[in-house]
Amino acid sequence: MTGRCGRWAMGMSDARQGDRAWVLHRRPYRNTSLIVEFLTASGGRLAAVARSGRRQPHLQPFRPLTVFVSGRAELRSLKNAEPEGAAIPLRGEALYCGLYLNELLVRMLHRDDPQPGLAGCYEEALQRLADDDWPRDLVLRQFEQSLLQMLGYGLSLEHDVHGQPLQPGQDYRLVPDEGLVAAANGRYAGRDLLALAAGDWQQADIRRLARDLMREALAPHLGDRPLISRQLFRQGAAHKQAGDES
Amino acid sequence: MKQSPLVQALIDAFTCLPGVGARSAQRMAYHLLERNREGGVALAHSLEAAMSGVEHCQRCRNFAEASLCPVCADERRDHALVCVVESPADVLAIELSGEYRGRYFVLMGHLSPIDGVGPDEIGLDRLANQLHDGEVQEVILATGTTVEGEATAHYIHEMAVANGAAVSRIAQGVPMGGELEFVDGVTLAHALKGRQPVKN
Numbered sequence: 001m002t003g004r005c006g007r008w009a010m011g012m013s014d015a016r017q018g019d020r021a022w023v024l025h026r027r028p029y030r031n032t033s034l035i036v037e038f039l040t041a042s043g044g045r046l047a048a049v050a051r052s053g054r055r056q057p058h059l060q061p062f063r064p065l066t067v068f069v070s071g072r073a074e075l076r077s078l079k080n081a082e083p084e085g086a087a088i089p090l091r092g093e094a095l096y097c098g099l100y101l102n103e104l105l106v107r108m109l110h111r112d113d114p115q116p117g118l119a120g121c122y123e124e125a126l127q128r129l130a131d132d133d134w135p136r137d138l139v140l141r142q143f144e145q146s147l148l149q150m151l152g153y154g155l156s157l158e159h160d161v162h163g164q165p166l167q168p169g170q171d172y173r174l175v176p177d178e179g180l181v182a183a184a185n186g187r188y189a190g191r192d193l194l195a196l197a198a199g200d201w202q203q204a205d206i207r208r209l210a211r212d213l214m215r216e217a218l219a220p221h222l223g224d225r226p227l228i229s230r231q232l233f234r235q236g237a238a239h240k241q242a243g244d245e246s
Numbered sequence: 247m248k249q250s251p252l253v254q255a256l257i258d259a260f261t262c263l264p265g266v267g268a269r270s271a272q273r274m275a276y277h278l279l280e281r282n283r284e285g286g287v288a289l290a291h292s293l294e295a296a297m298s299g300v301e302h303c304q305r306c307r308n309f310a311e312a313s314l315c316p317v318c319a320d321e322r323r324d325h326a327l328v329c330v331v332e333s334p335a336d337v338l339a340i341e342l343s344g345e346y347r348g349r350y351f352v353l354m355g356h357l358s359p360i361d362g363v364g365p366d367e368i369g370l371d372r373l374a375n376q377l378h379d380g381e382v383q384e385v386i387l388a389t390g391t392t393v394e395g396e397a398t399a400h401y402i403h404e405m406a407v408a409n410g411a412a413v414s415r416i417a418q419g420v421p422m423g424g425e426l427e428f429v430d431g432v433t434l435a436h437a438l439k440g441r442q443p444v445k446n
Contacts, residue, residue: 098393102359
């Protein structure tokens with residue numbers, strides 16, 4: 001039983017009631033145990049001690065699980081974790097993208113704050129990352145947008161903070177957590193923002209704008225430390241370039 | 247009840263060990279003081295000597311007392327062949343197999359963005375220099391089979407290819423002498439995917 005979005009299961013963490021979950025992060029604890037951060041379908045992010053967890057190869061990111069946890073404290077105890085099918089096959093750059101999603105979630109989510117729908121959204125993003133037909137930046141941007149929306153920091157691309165429709169000829173700047181404000185010499189051109197809102201993903205500069213806009217919108221929620229997974233992309237791309245040149 | 251200051255300081259010092267809490271630390275301290283003073287003194291000397299004398303090998307980052315570790319200093323080994331592993335314990339395990347005549351590069355960890363561990367934290371800038379200088383012709387990726395281990399392997403793979411080095415990944419599958427029914431599903435699926443034609 002997964003109880004993905006059922007209201008009756010929200011925030012519950014009863015050992016009898018399994019919950020669909022994804023491993024976001026694991027760190028060693030004692031000799032063979034792990035402290036695992038999960039994203040669960042009905043309880044949001046939660047942390048649990050997995051006894052002998054280092055001997056359980058399925059306790060890995062990107063693999064759907066049904067978890068049974070007990071306890072009410074911030075650190076739960078993992079009773080059982082059953083794999084629900086194969087791991088999502090993320091390779092190469094898609095794997096970096098998956099690690100980026102996990103880093104984003106661990107930085108943005110508070111523990112035990114149920115976010116109905118988020119786990120489903122995460123799963124969909126992972127599936128698309130594994131599918132080469134989806135442009136990876138598009139998948140990431142859609143996930144970032146949904147995440148902000150769900151956490152209550154949704155960003156309108158059609159109206160400015162005063163509820164006025166965006167004008168193609170006007171420049172805008174972003175006030176984090178509030179929205180777009182008309183500003184002379186703002187960083188974002190209204191025309192490009194409208195193209196983005198209309199789902200125009202063909203042009204490289206619109207995609208770059210989407211990346212910059214999301215980065216600025218996420219920044220206040222990520223703390224001072226830079227996201228390490230972003231370094232992987234940047235340096236990975238540099239290697240590729242060096243390889244092409246040589 | 248309060249401990250005498252020296253005893254308390256010893257207990258506090260033991261809690262720096264991984265997996266050792268106040269209770270275990272107290273037990274260790276009492277044991278050494280009551281039953282094994284010689285062992286305690288020897289421990290103190292070894293700790294002192296190791297903490298000031300052990301550094302990282304300048305070539306492979308493994309623990310070393312000189313600028314190069316014994317493996318890197320060994321002229322008979324193939325220095326153009328580099329096996330990348332996560333920890334000194336992995337080096338020991340591969341050395342015990344007796345099959346390998348190249349040298350190593352020890353990451354002392356793996357890429358783990360959430361823990362703040364990026365490429366530079368595991369010495370990949372240094373490996374990049376070695377690849378760039380042409381010191382390394384072939385890289386064997388022997389990082390863990392965890393998600394982080396795979397990400398690390400992919401990163402090094404890209405780096406090596408960009409510098410024209412050959413790259414291989416150690417095989418993953420059923421352990422020797424193991425029975426299939428006790429092998430977990432993940433490993434078995436991987437072993438099936440990576441099956442090889444039988445050679446006569």
